[in-house]
Amino acid sequence: MKIGNSVETPAVAGHGAAPARPAAGESAAAGRSAAAAETGGAAAGSVTVxxxxxxxxxxxxxxxxxxxxxxxxxxxxxxxxxxxxPEAIxxxxxxxxxELLDRRSH
Incomplete structure (x- = not known):
């Protein structure tokens, strides 16, 4: 198993985005519906990988x-x-x- 980022890094949609919160006076269910609408119908908390x-x-x-x-x-x-x-690790x-340093130097 290699540690570090490869040249081709998988993309994760929605990574780092703040979860949708209901506005003042809006129910949590309404907030979830708004979040689902923003993500193309996906349920709140779901992520596309x-x-x-x-x-x-x-x-x-x-x-x-x-x-x-x-x-x-x-x-x-x-x-x-x-x-x-620990020696093997x-x-x-x-x-x-x-290996990573060799790749960067070339």
Missing amino acids: KLSSTATALLASNAEFDAQKVEAIRQAIADGTYRVN ADKLIANAR
Whole structure:
């Protein structure tokens, strides 16, 4: 898993917009109706998400994962026996930082 923004960042509609509030004397239901009208009929609090081409490709690829390994990790976390390897995490963070710096220098 890579950390950082890729060249192609997914767009999220409505991100950062303040939720609609009813005007003075207006009911909360009326405020929700106004918000739905502003968002093209979507319910208040809903967000439209557009996946990047990379995410779409990953979903379409039906990439397999090791379900047994996932279950073993899940069980170890639940049992409190899962151990984090800080050296491996540090090494991967450093490698990722180097990769990002190399991309920016070219």
